[in-house]
Amino acid sequence: MFTDRDFYRSVLAGALESFDIEKLAGLLNVPAPEVARWAQGRARPPASVILQVIDLMWPPADTAPH
Numbered sequence: 001m002f003t004d005r006d007f008y009r010s011v012l013a014g015a016l017e018s019f020d021i022e023k024l025a026g027l028l029n030v031p032a033p034e035v036a037r038w039a040q041g042r043a044r045p046p047a048s049v050i051l052q053v054i055d056l057m058w059p060p061a062d063t064a065p066h
Contacts, residue, residue, distance in 0.1 A: 005041055008050055015053045028052055030033040 015024055016039055025032040027048055037043040 008045055011040045011050055011053050015057055
């Protein structure tokens with residue numbers, strides 16, 4: 001069964017493929033050890049943090065006509 005904790009860990013793991021942990025922590029304005037705990041599934045990040053990570057990984061598409 002895929003849980004919300006699995007989802008959060010997966011989102012964070014994807015972000016850590018693009019950003020090192022220090023950079024991601026800085027972008028989220030949280031301590032790097034906390035990001036590490038979330039990525040390891042040892043703690044659950046706030047939903048607002050996951051939404052920030054999703055925005056970093058998948059920014060809104062440019063809707064202006066080209």
